[in-house]
Amino acid sequence: MTHTTLTPIRFENALWEGHVTSDCTPQIEVLYLGELLPDVELTPDADGWTLRIPVPSTALSEGVHCVIIRDESTDQKLGEFTIVAGAPVEDDLKAEVALLRAELDMLKRAFRRSQAPQG
Structure with missing residues (x-):
């Protein structure tokens, strides 16, 4: 099994961009909204591979x-x-943290109630 x-x-x-290390040539796939992203580059470098993922403009909204x-x-x-x-996201995150x-x-x-002495 490869690591x-x-x-x-x-x-x-x-x-x-990221750096990939593996025992053999990795087979990388990148997903956004459940679909494979095109134009992903995996090029060998001195101690592994360089991974380049062009982010689609639809993700910049x-x-x-999340890209997997x-x-x-x-x-x-x-x-x-x-x-x-986006501004609405900030409000959503604040509401989620407050919850x-x-x-x-x-x-x-x-x-604390469960740990209080009974008596």
Whole structure:
């Protein structure tokens, strides 16, 4: 079985780059919205391969967009990157964090009650 790792390098000008190490030539596939992204480049370098993923313009719009990178031969997920854009997303994230904080406070109170001496 091959061991493949992915190390992110940079994301700029709608081009995501990473470094891949593997025991053999990796078979990389990149998915966005469940579809394979075209024009993904995997080129050999001194100690592995350089992976270049051109980000489609549809991913550069309001909302949260996730791109999944995986090894096609093993179906192993190697990594992902997320793009978050737009003003409404900020409000959605703040609301989600507020909800998580409220749930955490509720759990803390319930735990403290369960640990209080009975009597």
